[in-house]
Amino acid sequence: MTISSAIQAAQSGLRITSQKADIVAANVSNSTTAGYVRRSLIVSENIIAGQSSGVRSVGVARAGNEALSTERRSIGSDLSQADLFAATWNTISTRVGSTADGASLFGLFSNFESALSNLAVSPESGSDMTATLQAAVSLVNEFNALSDFATSLRADADNEIAIGVDTVNSALKGIEEINAKLAKIDQSSGQAAALMDERGRLLDQIAEYMPIQTVPRQSGGIDIVTQEGVYLLQSTARQIEFSPSTAFGPTQTLAGGGLSGMTVDGISITPGTSSYGAVSSGMFGALFTLRDTDLPAFSDQLDTLAGDLITRLSDDSIDPTKTPGTQGLFVDSDGSGDPGLAGRLALNPAIDPAQGGNMWRLRDGIGATSEGASGDTTILQNMLDAITNVSPMNSGGFQGSYSSSELLAQFASMNGQKRVSHEAILSSTASQYTIMAEAEVSETGVDVDQQMQDLLIIEQAYAANARVIEIASNMIDRLMEI
Structure with a gap:
């Protein structure tokens, strides 16, 4: 992997973590909204010319359970x-x-x-x-x-x-x-x-x-x-x-x-x-x-x-x-x-x-x-x-x-x-009805505590991708000094 591809991969990671943070924020803000169903980002590996180039979003998953x-x-x-x-x-x-x-x-x-x-x-x-x-x-x-x-x-x-x-x-x-x-x-x-x-x-x-x-x-x-x-x-x-x-x-x-x-x-x-x-x-x-x-x-x-x-x-x-x-x-x-x-x-x-x-x-x-x-x-x-x-x-x-x-x-x-x-x-x-509604909420509703844990993971991923870009930038600076 070249330095530029590493930077591109890290940038895609930053974009994805930013989108994930947006979805978590939306979930938390709608945790008490009637009829709101929990969302999550669908992520896939990004392949360009047969080579891995970070990640990309392919959609938003809705945690609906139609049977419930x-x-x-x-x-x-x-x-x-x-x-x-x-x-x-x-x-x-x-x-x-x-x-x-x-x-x-x-x-x-x-x-x-x-x-x-x-x-x-x-x-x-x-x-x-x-x-x-x-x-x-x-x-x-x-x-x-x-x-x-x-x-x-x-x-x-x-x-x-x-x-x-x-x-x-x-x-x-x-x-x-x-x-x-x-x-x-x-x-x-x-x-x-x-x-x-x-x-x-x-x-x-x-x-x-x-x-x-x-x-x-x-x-x-x-x-x-x-x-x-x-x-x-x-x-x-x-x-x-x-x-x-x-x-x-x-x-x-x-x-x-x-x-x-x-x-x-x-x-x-x-x-x-x-x-x-x-x-x-x-x-x-x-x-x-x-x-x-x-x-x-x-x-x-x-x-x-x-x-x-x-x-x-x-x-x-x-x-x-x-x-x-x-x-x-x-x-x-x-x-x-x-x-x-x-x-x-x-x-x-x-x-x-x-x-x-x-x-x-x-x-x-x-x-x-x-x-x-x-x-x-x-x-x-x-x-x-x-x-x-x-x-x-x-x-x-x-x-x-x-x-x-x-x-x-x-x-x-x-x-x-x-x-x-x-x-x-x-x-x-x-x-x-209470039993069934609680079962549905456990499957499709927003658990704020879980969302906060997910946000911590997102924060760590964001910091890691930012660190990759920082290191790649330092490497380019060193190369320019040679």
């Missing part, structure tokens, strides 16, 4: 679904309350039952009569509010679906554009690595809403397909179609055409449907289940509870003044009997002073035309017996025999159990 990333995204879809279920049922359970919560539906009914019991003991008491009326009004208002609450949650779910569809469509379009850019550049370049990182972040966005798989292409691009086999991107991004709704009453359902599903090129991917392409997990899985199954079932249970109250207190044997077959203390405000009864539950106008009625009819009967004996407890005791008697129930998810308070307690318990169940699933799924 795919598995982590799959579990991530399950985690997004579990998290949304747990959060929603926690909200529902908190709103419904428990049997120990005085502001809950059960608590308000207990207040009504207690007030009615006190009134049955002292039917002449105006304060007890007022307390009973107010307790009944509070109970009605809570049924109405819970019905509105369920409708609001369905509207929120539908809106979140619309937002998710826009997010996924935007991400698919972004990946299509990245695929096109990758096809035009060197796949081992730093620019390509940055584009792949951005593509990974977009894939993570999509995976939050639905589980996906990727199919690599020779150009460096990828196709995207759902786990059920529906292509979302095949050379070009396909549009997910969804139409947000404006009404969410009991008659608005997916099956009835009142609510929209999701389609891709005419193929239904709506979770919960019989289509082969129905999405099975992710936020879409949770949102559609909540909108179309869980929340309607919750509303149906409320209707069952409201219907039970109306039926118990409308028995003709309770109040001889009432027209046979008509409703008693609690009524369906429009009398239709259609779904949504909890939202229409009202106090009988004949008893409610706010509706032109008279409070004393609580004691004397709905059909009474004038006040009766102040000490008569017959109708009050009949009403108390009606709500405390145990009756069979096989509707709205309730099976067994219950008194009114037992039925309401069962309702609170069922919602609490769903919360606990979904929280347990969330805890398990989160643990799985």
